[in-house]
Amino acid sequence: MVENAIFYDASKCIGCRGCQVACKQWNGLPGDKTVFWGSYENPRTLTGNTWTKINFREKREGDNVKFLFAKTQCMHCSEPSCVAVCATGAARKMPDGRVEIDQNRCVGCKNCVVACPFGAANFSEDTGTSRKCHRCPDRVEAGLKPACVSTCVTGALNFGERSEMIKLAKQRRQGLWAEGQKAIFYGLNEAGGTNTIYLLNDEPEAYGLPKNPQVATANIFAGWLGVGVAGALIALVPFKSFLEARERGLKGGRS
Known part of the structure; x- marks a missing residue:
């Protein structure tokens, strides 16, 4: 299946936040x-109940101040960190390029929340699961x-x-x-390449986007797991000593 993408042209965005409202309404x-x-x-x-939002940034140029707008949401990475660290397989990369979190399999461990370099996955207190933009698969399947x-x-x-979105982005870049x-x-190569592609009028960090987003891997998750197990074992040492001391005390009291 061909991978789809969203192309966001920051030079055309007026910060109306209609996308924020539409996302909440549809979902x-x-x-x-x-x-x-x-x-x-x-x-x-972004939160577990806000899956897309417009960043507002101000930049001074001489005596003038201009707004920089950037739509933020799940980047639907080609190498998604959330998928790499998900212990239950709830986060998964789909054939059409999007990344989804299966709400029936998510246990709310928040590994994906920590791992996502874009802050797209967030825990929802309402559902007890991690939630984010899934790119409206119901609409896309219906031809919308x-x-x-x-x-x-x-x-x-x-x-x-x-491929078509990249072509459109390059044409627009030539015009600008x-x-x-x-x-x-932004997004062509970052984090291994993403399926949300930006065309910006300034450096990514000026829009509140990470300059060099780091991709998590299964090895990192294994490291986290190892640290957790080691911590649990260390915590058991004083507890074991306490039990042994308690047992000695009980035996002494019975003698």
Whole structure:
């Protein structure tokens, strides 16, 4: 099966957050309780009930300040860290390129939450499981685009075969260069390549994106498991000593 991807053109995004609303509406996600913290960006991070959001960043250029917008969600990595560290097989890479978390198999261990370099997987107190963007497979199977893509009024979001999205992104980059604008790809190679591709007008970190996202592997998970087992064994040593001392005391009391 051909892998699909989302192409996000930051130069066309106006920060309307229609994608945030569409995601919640289609997936029946409750709103997160938030407070004003000095930015139009809300909520501040992705959560178990917020699977996509727009980052708002301000950048000063001389006497002017401009907004930088970046849509954040699961990157649907080619080498997903969440899949590598999932102990139950709930997180899995699908043939169409997306990454999903099977809610029936997830035990809420939060390994994926720790491992994801993009902060996309998050624990939901409502369900006791990790949740994130699954890229609307029900819509795609019905011949529709993901909810966030369908609602974008400026054409900042596009969806299709990954190769076609890369071609579209390269064409757009040429156009921005011709206008004298900076145009930087993100997601083509990061984290082994992702199925969410960005075209940015500035460096990734200016948008709140990790510059060099690190991919977790099964070896790392094995290391975590080893540390956990070792910790448990160490904890048993004083407990064993306590039991032995208690037994000696009981025997002394009976003699």
